Amino acid sequence: MEIVDYVNYWIAMLLLVTGLFIVIARGNLVKKLVGLGIFQTSVYLIYISPAKILGATAPIIAPGYTLYSNPLPHVLILTAIVVGVATIALGLALVVRIHEAFGTIEEDAINALAQGDDVE
Amino acid sequence: MIALQLPALQVLLPLAAAPLCLLARRSGAAWALALATGWAVFAVAVALMLQVAGSGPISYAMGGWAPPWGIEYRVDAANAFVLVLVSGVGALAVTYARESLARKIAREQHALFWTAYLLCLGGLLGVTVTGDAFNVFVFLEISSLATYILIAMGRDRRALYASYQYLIMGTIGATFIVIGVGLLYLMTGTLNIVDLAGRIGDASLARPKLAALAFLTVGISLKLALFPLHLWLPNAYAYAPSVATAFLAATATKVAVYLLLRFGFGVFGHSQVFSRLPLGEVLLVLSIGAMFVASVVAIYQADVKRLFAYSSVAQIGYITLGASLASQTGLTASIVHLFNHAVTKGAIFLLLGCVALRVGQPTIERIAGLGRRMPWTSAGLVIGGLSLIGVPGTAGFVSKWYLVLAALERGWWWLAALILLSSLLAVVYVWRVVESCYFREPSPRLAQAPEAPASMLIPALALAAACVYFGLSTGFSVGGAAAAAASLLQALP
Numbered sequence: 001m002e003i004v005d006y007v008n009y010w011i012a013m014l015l016l017v018t019g020l021f022i023v024i025a026r027g028n029l030v031k032k033l034v035g036l037g038i039f040q041t042s043v044y045l046i047y048i049s050p051a052k053i054l055g056a057t058a059p060i061i062a063p064g065y066t067l068y069s070n071p072l073p074h075v076l077i078l079t080a081i082v083v084g085v086a087t088i089a090l091g092l093a094l095v096v097r098i099h100e101a102f103g104t105i106e107e108d109a110i111n112a113l114a115q116g117d118d119v120e
Numbered sequence: 121m122i123a124l125q126l127p128a129l130q131v132l133l134p135l136a137a138a139p140l141c142l143l144a145r146r147s148g149a150a151w152a153l154a155l156a157t158g159w160a161v162f163a164v165a166v167a168l169m170l171q172v173a174g175s176g177p178i179s180y181a182m183g184g185w186a187p188p189w190g191i192e193y194r195v196d197a198a199n200a201f202v203l204v205l206v207s208g209v210g211a212l213a214v215t216y217a218r219e220s221l222a223r224k225i226a227r228e229q230h231a232l233f234w235t236a237y238l239l240c241l242g243g244l245l246g247v248t249v250t251g252d253a254f255n256v257f258v259f260l261e262i263s264s265l266a267t268y269i270l271i272a273m274g275r276d277r278r279a280l281y282a283s284y285q286y287l288i289m290g291t292i293g294a295t296f297i298v299i300g301v302g303l304l305y306l307m308t309g310t311l312n313i314v315d316l317a318g319r320i321g322d323a324s325l326a327r328p329k330l331a332a333l334a335f336l337t338v339g340i341s342l343k344l345a346l347f348p349l350h351l352w353l354p355n356a357y358a359y360a361p362s363v364a365t366a367f368l369a370a371t372a373t374k375v376a377v378y379l380l381l382r383f384g385f386g387v388f389g390h391s392q393v394f395s396r397l398p399l400g401e402v403l404l405v406l407s408i409g410a411m412f413v414a415s416v417v418a419i420y421q422a423d424v425k426r427l428f429a430y431s432s433v434a435q436i437g438y439i440t441l442g443a444s445l446a447s448q449t450g451l452t453a454s455i456v457h458l459f460n461h462a463v464t465k466g467a468i469f470l471l472l473g474c475v476a477l478r479v480g481q482p483t484i485e486r487i488a489g490l491g492r493r494m495p496w497t498s499a500g501l502v503i504g505g506l507s508l509i510g511v512p513g514t515a516g517f518v519s520k521w522y523l524v525l526a527a528l529e530r531g532w533w534w535l536a537a538l539i540l541l542s543s544l545l546a547v548v549y550v551w552r553v554v555e556s557c558y559f560r561e562p563s564p565r566l567a568q569a570p571e572a573p574a575s576m577l578i579p580a581l582a583l584a585a586a587c588v589y590f591g592l593s594t595g596f597s598v599g600g601a602a603a604a605a606a607s608l609l610q611a612l613p
Contacts, residue, residue, distance in 0.1 A: 023288060032288060040295055047302050073305070076254055080298060083261045087291050090265055094272060094284045101277035114278050 008049040015042035027107040029098065033091045040084045047073040047080075123171070127180035127193040130164050130203065130249050131259075133157055134242035138235045147230035151218055154234040158211035161245065165203040169600075172200045177607075179251070187251070188312035194251030198386075198455075198604035202248045202378045205459055209370040209466045209583075210241045216579035217363040220473050224361055225273060233273055237367070240266035244375045253301045253311045253387075256379065257294060260343070264290045267372060270364040271356050276481065279359035286352040289342055293349075296339030303332035304387075317387050330397070336383050337399065344376035346403075346440055347410030350433040357429035358481075362473025365425065369432055370466035374458050377439050384443065385451070385608040403444035408538060410437025415545035419552070424475075424482040427549055428468055431508060434542070435461045441539075442523055450526035451605035452598065457519035459597050460507070460590060464515060467583035468504035471497050474572035474580060479565045484552060489562025493569045496577055498557045500584040505550035507587040510543050514591040518598065 003010060015038055022035025051073035059068040095105055102110050122129075137157040141150040171178060177196040181187060195203070214237070221230055243263025247256055268290070272283035305311055307328050308319040320329065338349075345353040353373075357365050384399070411434050418430035439461065442454025472482055474497045479486040491498040507514035520539060527535040571577070590597045 020292070023292070029284065036288060036291055040291070043295055043298055043302070046299060050306055073302075079254075079258060083258065083294075086265055087261070087287065090268055091284065091287050091291075094268070094280060094287065097272065098277075098280045098284060101280055110281055114281060117276070117278055 008045065012042045012045040012049065015039075015045070029095045029105040029107065030092070033088055033095070036091070037084070037088055040080075040087070044077045044080060047077045123167070124180075126164050126168050126171070127178060127195055127249055128182065130161065130168065130207075131193075131242055131246045133161050133164070134238040134245065138238040138242065141231050141234040141238060145231050147222070147227050150231040150234040151214070151221075154238055155211075155214050157238060158207070158214040158241070161241070162204075162207040162211040165200070165207040165245075168195050169200040169204050171195075172197055173603075188310050188315040191255055192251040192312055192314075193249050194314065195249060197600070197607040198382070199248045199378065201455070201459070201600040201604045202375065203245060204600075205462055206241070206244050206248065206371045206375060209462060210367060212466070212579045212583060213363055213367040213370075213470070216366075216470055216473070216576050219573045219576050220362050220477060223477055224275060229273065233270070233361075236266045236269040236273075237364070239263070240270060240367075240372075244371055247375050248378060251313050253304065253313055253316065254298075255311075257298050257301060260297065260379075261294055263372065263375075264294060264343075267364075267368060270368070271360040273364070274359040274361050276359045278355065282352075282355035282359050286356045289349075289352040293339045293342030296335045296342070300332045300334075300336035300339060300383075303328045303335065307332070313382065313387060317389065320387060321389065333383075333388055333397070333399070337380070340376055340380045340383065341406075344373045344380060344440075345433055345436055347406055347414060347433055347437060350410070350414070350436075353433060354426050354429040357432065357469075358423055358426040362469065362476050366466050366469035366473060369429075369469050370462040373432070373436055374462050377436070377443075377454075377458055380440070381443060381451070381454070381608055385446075400444045400446055403440050407437040407441035407444055408542075410434055411441070411538070411542040412545065415542055415549065418549045419545065421549075422483050422485070424484060424487060424553060425469075425472055427484075427553070428465065428472070431546065431549060432461075432465055434546070435465070435508070438519070438523060438539070442526060445526045445530060447526060447529060448602075448605055448609060449522060449529050451608060452602045453519060453522035453526045455601035455604050456522055456594075456598055459601060460515035460519045460587075463583055463586050463590060464504050464507040467500060467580060467587055468508075470576070470580035470583060471500045471504065474576050477572055477576070478569040479563070484556050486563050486565055487553070488556050488560035489566050490556070491558040493562055493566045494571050496581065497572055500581050501557065502554055503584045503587055505553060507591065509546045509550055512591070513588065515587045515597070517591055518594050522598070 019035045019039025019042060023032050026032050051070045053067060053069050056067040056069045057065050059071060099105050102113050104110060134157055137153055141153050144150045144153060172195055180193040182191040182193060225233060240263045243259045243266060246259030250256055250259060268283045268287045271286060272280050304316060308316055310316055310319060342349045357369055414430045414433035418427050421427035421430060439454050439457050442450045442457060475482045475487060507516040510516040510520040523539055524536045
């Protein structure tokens with residue numbers, strides 16, 4: 001039953017590897033960014049999962065509540081989400097510029113064009 | 121009063137000046153603001169270093185929240201040294217940049233360039249000064265996002281693609297660092313680096329801690345372009361604007377090396393990491409790989425900027441080699457080379473910016489006859505090249521001397537031989553540049569070219585002169601590095 005106990009971690013790891021695989025295996029620059037997004041999101045889950053305790057409340061001291069969840073990972077991940085959004089936005093902006101400059105967003109085609117630039 | 125706020129000002133000044141540059145809009149005003157900020161930040165770094173030398177490490181509680189709960193900025197001998205290096209090169213590059221930007225980047229983009237530049241500078245200084253592991257990630261991403269913008273501003277369309285590739289690799293690296301920090305937090309319940317170092321020793325080598333170390337090492341190695349994770353670096357350096365290349369080559373990878381040392385030695389404690397895990401051996405093998413493979417690849421480059429970019433990968437190998445030896449001498453050698461290589465590569469890339477002003481993207485063919493047309497620029501390049509090789513009397517010699525000493529201290533003669541052998545490869549690629557500069561007829565593009573403007577030459581040659589100065593007088597570089605190494609090693613449990 002170990003797998004069931006840690007199901008949230010298994011899912012996070014599956015997403016992590018899936019995202020990384022897409023980044024490596026896909027030649028389309030937008031699809032790579034999608035993979036990067038999945039990869040980053042999986043890390044959010046790795047942070048959030050252990051912070052949540054079943055039956056616990058927010059850490060507000062009041063009579064009758066003794067079990068608290070840790071709020072710090074949520075705050076950290078809020079920051080990480082902002083960073084992730086900025087990264088994906090910048091990445092997409094670069095892809096737009098690459099499309100303007102090369103006329104394609106396929107990795108192989110861009111590599112061929114870039115090699116042509118080298119020869120000149 | 122202000123002396124107490126210096127650690128915060130170190131980061132606050134560039135971060136606050138960046139949006140002001142954007143608001144200034146005009147090229148001249150933005151440059152003046154960046155110039156003032158650059159030198160002010162350098163002054164703050166020097167003041168911090170003096171304070172640390174006088175009265176020991178400084179702890180600054182951000183917002184008045186006491187560590188380990190609040191974010192702590194902590195300056196000790198190790199990061200004060202890196203702060204001075206980063207802010208010094210940063211200030212010199214701004215001083216140099218006016219003429220270079222005017223010819224290479226559209227005028228309406230200058231304010232944007234300076235905004236990104238200051239954000240990058242602030243991010244790098246933040247990574248160095250902060251004592252909080254998650255804060256490290258945030259500042260790392262601030263500097264990285266700004267770096268992608270700087271690289272994409274290169275005129276060549278390949279700059280865009282290089283920037284995109286760096287964005288992918290850099291983000292993977294940063295995400296690995298977050299995973300590592302997260303695992304450490306799970307195991308210890310703290311993010312404060314000093315606190316982490318104290319608590320990580322408690323438990324035995326539990327598996328999440330090993331995983332954290334692995335994720336951190338791989339993530340940081342991507343950022344510092346450790347062979348074979350260096351693939352983003354050559355194109356990024358080759359096609360970025362000259363000013364950005366010089367600044368990044370001298371600072372960005374060096375700050376990442378500092379992070380590796382901070383986590384490897386400061387947090388995990390070198391005895392635990394290096395005696396129970398093969399981290400030292402792995403670093404050793406990869407460093408030797410970098411020294412030889414990257415140097416050989418550098419020999420075959422036609423583009424001079426790419427040639428020196430591959431040389432950077434090789435030189436980073438020497439830096440990590442010193443760290444892998446995990447001794448006081450080894451770590452001193454590593455930090456001395458971190459400093460000397462930053463000065464050397466900063467000088468070389470600034471001078472290549474002068475060349476690029478006259479011939480466009482500098483290739484071996486196009487720089488033919490440079491020695492006759494631009495004598496000062498090519499003389500500076502020769503000094504930089506000699507320092508890369510490690511000729512006595514230049515900064516490069518000092519760091520290689522300490523590296524060889526550290527290898528011999530272990531009784532590893534073969535390693536000392538390998539260090540000397542790989543230096544011979546540097547002779548080959550530097551000679552290709554020198555041969556083209558001095559022993560060929562001037563290329564058509566250089567036939568009428570005048571020497572580079574003084575506003576660019578003076579800062580660039582100042583760094584070249586520093587290569588010689590730090591080769592002869594080692595008080596600041598070796599003294600600072602030895603103090604830094606001692607402070608990293610004494611953090612051990």
